[in-house]
Structures are given as structure tokens and as C-alpha cells.
Amino acid sequence: MSHVDVMSLVGTAVPEALRSDGHMACWFVVVDGVMRSGPFVSREAAGASKAIWLLEMARRQRGPDTLVA
Helix, strand or coil: CCCEEEEEEEHHHCCHHHHHCCCCEEEEEEECCEEEEEEECCHHHHHHHHHHHHHHHHHHHHCCCCCCC
């Protein structure tokens, strides 16, 4: 199974569009070392996205007609 993490960026590493809105940190979801979603302005939003990635990957491993509990 793939490895899913939440990665944070701070300071000048934050995309300019977010910095111009006053955000000095952001978060991305990383799957097997590749950024897959984000940037998010809260850790909670990134965590929710990570949970969706994990559920979707579990669903794909089990097959499209199987419920994930």
C-alpha cells in the first residue's frame, strides 16, 4: 500500500498566493513522496484530505463493489 503523509511548508516556501493573503504556513498531502493535494491553509483540512486518500486507496485495493468500514 502507498504511504500517505501530510507535509508542511513555512515562510518563503509557502506559495506566493497564500503569503499575499497573510498565511505563513501551509500543508500538502504527499503520496509516496509526491505532492497530491493542497496547499491547505489548515492542518485539519490537510488531515481530512489525507483520510480521503487513504479511504480511496483502500477501496481500490478491495474492489469497487466493496464497502470500506
